Amino acid sequence: MHPLTASVVGGGTGGRLSLRALADSPLFDLVAVADLSPEVRRDLAAEYPGIETYPTHEAMFAARPTDVVCVSTYPPSHEPIALDALRLPLRGILVEKPLGHTVASGRRILEAVKARGLPMAVPHGLLAKRAPLEILERVRRGEIGELRLVEIQCSGWDIINAGIHWLNYFVTLTNNEPLAHVLACCDASTRTYRDGMQVETLAVTYAQTVSGVRVVMNTGDDVRVNADGKQFLFQLVGTLGVIEFYGWDPSYRVLNAAFPDGRMFTPEEFAVSGHRRHLETMAAMVHNNEPDYTIPESSLLALEICEGAYLSSKHTCAVTFPVDEFDPPPRPQWQPGEPYSGTGGGRDGRKL
Numbered sequence: 595m596h597p598l599t600a601s602v603v604g605g606g607t608g609g610r611l612s613l614r615a616l617a618d619s620p621l622f623d624l625v626a627v628a629d630l631s632p633e634v635r636r637d638l639a640a641e642y643p644g645i646e647t648y649p650t651h652e653a654m655f656a657a658r659p660t661d662v663v664c665v666s667t668y669p670p671s672h673e674p675i676a677l678d679a680l681r682l683p684l685r686g687i688l689v690e691k692p693l694g695h696t697v698a699s700g701r702r703i704l705e706a707v708k709a710r711g712l713p714m715a716v717p718h719g720l721l722a723k724r725a726p727l728e729i730l731e732r733v734r735r736g737e738i739g740e741l742r743l744v745e746i747q748c749s750g751w752d753i754i755n756a757g758i759h760w761l762n763y764f765v766t767l768t769n770n771e772p773l774a775h776v777l778a779c780c781d782a783s784t785r786t787y788r789d790g791m792q793v794e795t796l797a798v799t800y801a802q803t804v805s806g807v808r809v810v811m812n813t814g815d816d817v818r819v820n821a822d823g824k825q826f827l828f829q830l831v832g833t834l835g836v837i838e839f840y841g842w843d844p845s846y847r848v849l850n851a852a853f854p855d856g857r858m859f860t861p862e863e864f865a866v867s868g869h870r871r872h873l874e875t876m877a878a879m880v881h882n883n884e885p886d887y888t889i890p891e892s893s894l895l896a897l898e899i900c901e902g903a904y905l906s907s908k909h910t911c912a913v914t915f916p917v918d919e920f921d922p923p924p925r926p927q928w929q930p931g932e933p934y935s936g937t938g939g940g941r942d943g944r945k946l
């Protein structure tokens with residue numbers, strides 16, 4: 595099998611993860627990178643001798659079309675770049691998370707890729723690490739019974755930048771089950787921005803699937819995580835047990851009938867990076883001609899939860915799915931927690 599020629603658009607943190615993966619993998623031949631910044635192009639040319647560098651994706655696509663393109667720029671440019679890439683005789687595409695800056699944009703990308711029948715990678719790191727993958731298998735084997743609740747505590751990060759990885763994992767745990775609604779509240783008192791976005795100081799995001807599986811995610815600058823020394827905590831609560839893990843950490847703990855006192859597991863990590871695993875899985879799809887959109891679809895659902903959460907906080911209402919078709923209702927003249935005057939309408943909550 596010939597290696598697939600590959601190029602990357604955007605040579606920042608995310609793009610470098612793809613560049614390193616492509617350079618290390620025998621399944622790919624990394625030939626070009628496009629970045630707006632001359633300094634970035636200069637650094638990458640030094641780091642990857644022989645790589646062609648271009649100032650724009652248009653110039654690169656015209657001069658050096660490749661089998662695979664990685665779209666690793668800021669989310670608002672994912673759509674125009676991905677759609678331009680789809681005009682090439684492409685065989686596979688990687689689009690970084692979040693697929694787009696909005697659900698609508700992410701959906702357009704995914705639909706265009708599907709219409710071409712092209713294999714696609716969206717490199718969510720938890721889906722390429724041993725511990726979270728083992729946990730997925732245990733949940734699917736029923737080791738904690740029926741999954742009821744996933745509680746996530748995440749300090750130092752927000753819903754859209756890290757939360758989307760965590761929510762993508764929740765969606766995967768439910769086998770991409772459609773969501774019913776999301777309800778969230780964001781405190782913005784510190785006016786924190788991160789990675790080009792205004793984000794929350796403290797937030798809670800609460801969503802449920804149509805069958806009722808819940809996710810509760812606490813994010814923000816300074817979330818108190820109630821597991822010693824951990825920045826992240828995930829608790830998967832089932833009818834027959836609990837599994838907890840700690841984000842990118844390699845360990846996890848199972849509490850169920852087989853391990854009634856709880857047992858820690860630390861599986862050996864994969865020898866290759868997450869981006870390389872995602873890209874090599876995509877290469878296998880290219881060679882077998884069997885695109886599988888499970889991860890891109892889970893990524894879009896995760897983006898819907900993120901967008902829905904911010905919308906819910908902004909309009910103080912539950913947001914239903916699909917989020918890009920949700921129209922916020924007018925704000926009701928009603929203040930939960932205030933005394934009811936006895937007049938002025940409303941619904942008698944004692945009549946269920």
Ligand SMILES: NC(=O)c1ccc[n+]([C@@H]2O[C@H](COP(=O)([O-])OP(=O)(O)OC[C@H]3O[C@@H](n4cnc5c(N)ncnc54)[C@H](O)[C@@H]3O)[C@@H](O)[C@H]2O)c1
Pocket residue numbers: 603604605606607608609611628629630631634649650651666667668669671690691692717718719
């Ligand atoms: N999957 C992961 O683990 C992971 C990790 C980091 C970043 N990301 C994602 O990667 C994407 C980029 O984020 P980042 O952290 O790398 O940002 P960054 O600021 O580190 O780098 C972005 C780079 O893209 C270049 N760029 C921007 N617009 C461009 C355009 N139109 N054409 C060519 N080059 C362009 C910039 O010059 C810069 O060098 C985001 O979607 C982010 O969420 C994913």
